[in-house]
Amino acid sequence: MKLGVGLPLLASLLSNSIPVRATSNSSIAQWLYTSDIDDEALTLLERPEIQGVQSLYTWKSLEPQRDQYDFSAIANDLTRTQSRGKHLWVQIQDRTFSNANNPVPKYLHRPIYNNGSVPQCDGDDCDNNFVPGGWATAQWNPYVRERFQRLLKAMAHAFDDKVYGFNLPETAIEVQSNNASGYTCQKYFEGTLDNARYAASVFNHSYVVQYVNFWPCGWANENNYLSDSFAFFAANGVGVGGPDDIPYKQTMENNAYPYMSQYRDQVPINVVAVQEPDLAAINPKTGEQFTRDEFLDFAEKQLGSRILFWALSAPWLH
Numbered sequence: 001m002k003l004g005v006g007l008p009l010l011a012s013l014l015s016n017s018i019p020v021r022a023t024s025n026s027s028i029a030q031w032l033y034t035s036d037i038d039d040e041a042l043t044l045l046e047r048p049e050i051q052g053v054q055s056l057y058t059w060k061s062l063e064p065q066r067d068q069y070d071f072s073a074i075a076n077d078l079t080r081t082q083s084r085g086k087h088l089w090v091q092i093q094d095r096t097f098s099n100a101n102n103p104v105p106k107y108l109h110r111p112i113y114n115n116g117s118v119p120q121c122d123g124d125d126c127d128n129n130f131v132p133g134g135w136a137t138a139q140w141n142p143y144v145r146e147r148f149q150r151l152l153k154a155m156a157h158a159f160d161d162k163v164y165g166f167n168l169p170e171t172a173i174e175v176q177s178n179n180a181s182g183y184t185c186q187k188y189f190e191g192t193l194d195n196a197r198y199a200a201s202v203f204n205h206s207y208v209v210q211y212v213n214f215w216p217c218g219w220a221n222e223n224n225y226l227s228d229s230f231a232f233f234a235a236n237g238v239g240v241g242g243p244d245d246i247p248y249k250q251t252m253e254n255n256a257y258p259y260m261s262q263y264r265d266q267v268p269i270n271v272v273a274v275q276e277p278d279l280a281a282i283n284p285k286t287g288e289q290f291t292r293d294e295f296l297d298f299a300e301k302q303l304g305s306r307i308l309f310w311a312l313s314a315p316w317l318h
């Protein structure tokens, strides 16, 4: 099946740096973002200005038993979106923000995999007060990556050219460095890049995107993690994106935003989401919440994004 407008270019994924840029004054595409394609999402998908929907799928749900993949949820969502003339985008969720919800299959709960995932802190002072609030997949462990990349390959065989794009979640993470977890900033950095490179190598048609917001041990380009990672994505045909479109937000400006802008024409695609918390952000210039046009304008002109994924609760959708 061939994709419609904005067909990903095969060449851009295979070559190092063929820029794929939006035509001069084409406007940014508007999609939905949802953890789950429910009735509300399907209704909003009917709107003519909405071109598709990004949804989340955990590793555990996609590989319930070792080497037994279950892609029925994606296949079903693909049918439901395509029957409405819309596109599907898949976020492969390898972390959670709930202690009760571990994202990895049970077979990974072994020491060789560092249990597959380790607790992630959800708090304001994780260095001094580590309060677990979810799980992060131990992608710094090469045995875990080998299993994860096998999943990516199986997904490519099932959905390359059918699903419009795939993304790996944000780079921000808060886990403890200790001998049990095996985690270090550098191993996490290298593991994340390795997965992104691998994903781009197995999908010949669908876009592949790595979300980048903050790197641990990489604040404001410490250790060159921001500059090195964006250069790596450009060199390896990996698109870039971010979970939060918050115009001129200082912490973002100090981190991924300038690189998204700088690399907009050197990566296959650049995308961004307006997730629920972003909707509440206040525009310092107006003292009001950002408007639909302000979000869109910033994403398109400042970040260089070609798709904006809207949380279903965006006021303009209702």
Ligand SMILES: *[C@@H]1O[C@H](CO)[C@@H](O)[C@H](O)[C@H]1NC(C)=O
Residues within 6 Å of the ligand: 025
């Ligand atoms: C698009 O480009 C054309 C030609 O450069 C220009 O006349 C038109 O105003 C532009 N439209 C927008 C919406 O920027």
Ligand SMILES: *[C@@H]1O[C@H](CO)[C@@H](O)[C@H](O)[C@H]1NC(C)=O
Residues within 6 Å of the ligand: 156, 157, 160, 202, 203, 204
């Ligand atoms: C991508 O292309 C290569 C080379 O033609 C091929 O071996 C591989 O199976 C293709 N992958 C998919 C997912 O179709």
Ligand SMILES: *[C@@H]1O[C@H](CO)[C@@H](O)[C@H](O)[C@H]1NC(C)=O
Residues within 6 Å of the ligand: 179
């Ligand atoms: C961690 O491992 C290193 C070497 O493998 C060892 O020297 C060190 O004592 C260990 N630390 C802890 C807290 O177990």
Ligand SMILES: *[C@@H]1O[C@H](CO)[C@@H](O)[C@H](O)[C@H]1NC(C)=O
Residues within 6 Å of the ligand: 114, 115, 117, 118, 119, 180, 181, 182
């Ligand atoms: C792995 O799980 C075991 C059993 O629940 C636990 O004792 C151990 O601390 C875990 N290791 C890590 C790295 O979380």
